[in-house]
Amino acid sequence: MDQVRNDAAGFVVTDLVAVMKANRAYLSEIDGAIGDGDHGINMSKGFGAAGERLAGAPAGLSQALATLGETLIEGVGGSMGPLYGNFFGAMAEAVGKRDVVDAPTFAAMLDAGLAAIQEIGGAKVGDKTLLDALVPARDAFAAALAAGRSFSDALDAMAAAAEKGKESTRDLVARVGRASRLGERSKGVLDAGATSCALILGSMARSLKSQL
Structure with missing residues (x-):
C-alpha cells in the first residue's frame, strides 16, 4: 500500500x-x-538532543516530529532553531492522530511546514535562503500528485527539486540575514539553510520510500 x-x-x-x-x-x-x-x-546539537529524547521510546511520526520541533526551538540559537522548530512542529500537527501517512497527508505536512516558516520570516524564493529549496520541493511534490504519480514518485520529485533549489542558491545574492550584508560577495557559494533543507527533505523521502 502507498502509505506508512x-x-x-x-x-x-x-x-x-x-x-x-x-x-x-x-x-x-x-x-x-x-x-x-x-x-x-x-x-547537529539540536537534532542530536532530540535523538536523545526519543532514544528507547519508540514514537509515531507525529510525536517524533513534535519532539524534534520543541527541541530545536528550545536548544538551537540564531534563526534556524525557530524556523526549523516551527517547521517540524507544523508538520506534526498536520499528521496529528491520523493512522497512516499517505501522499495527501504528506502534501499537507509540506504545506503546513512551509506556512509556519513564512509566518516567521519575510524571505521569499530568490533571497538565498532555505525557501529556495523548500518551495520548489513542495511544488514538485504537489505537481507529481496532480499528474497522478505515486507517493514514491512524488517523494523522488520532491527530493530532486530540493537539490536543484539548493544548487540555485550558488548564483544568488543574499537578500536577508547576516549574509545580506555582503551583497554581491555572497554570490558564488551555496546557502547553508537551503543545503540543510535539501538534506532534510532527501532524508525524509528515503525513509518513507523504504517502507512503501
Missing part, C-alpha cells in the same frame, strides 16, 4: 538525526563562507 503507519514511522526522525550529525562539518563549512560557520554545529 503513523505509529510506526518515528524512524523518519531518527534517520534525520543521523543525517544532520553526519553533515555537521559540511554544513558548517558552507556556512563559514558567508556566515558564522556554526550552522552544522547548531543543527
Whole structure:
C-alpha cells in the first residue's frame, strides 16, 4: 500500500538525526563562507538532543516530529532553531492522530511546514535562503500528485527539486540575514539553510520510500 503507519514511522526522525550529525562539518563549512560557520554545529546539537529524547521510546511520526520541533526551538540559537522548530512542529500537527501517512497527508505536512516558516520570516524564493529549496520541493511534490504519480514518485520529485533549489542558491545574492550584508560577495557559494533543507527533505523521502 502507498502509505506508512503513523505509529510506526518515528524512524523518519531518527534517520534525520543521523543525517544532520553526519553533515555537521559540511554544513558548517558552507556556512563559514558567508556566515558564522556554526550552522552544522547548531543543527547537529539540536537534532542530536532530540535523538536523545526519543532514544528507547519508540514514537509515531507525529510525536517524533513534535519532539524534534520543541527541541530545536528550545536548544538551537540564531534563526534556524525557530524556523526549523516551527517547521517540524507544523508538520506534526498536520499528521496529528491520523493512522497512516499517505501522499495527501504528506502534501499537507509540506504545506503546513512551509506556512509556519513564512509566518516567521519575510524571505521569499530568490533571497538565498532555505525557501529556495523548500518551495520548489513542495511544488514538485504537489505537481507529481496532480499528474497522478505515486507517493514514491512524488517523494523522488520532491527530493530532486530540493537539490536543484539548493544548487540555485550558488548564483544568488543574499537578500536577508547576516549574509545580506555582503551583497554581491555572497554570490558564488551555496546557502547553508537551503543545503540543510535539501538534506532534510532527501532524508525524509528515503525513509518513507523504504517502507512503501
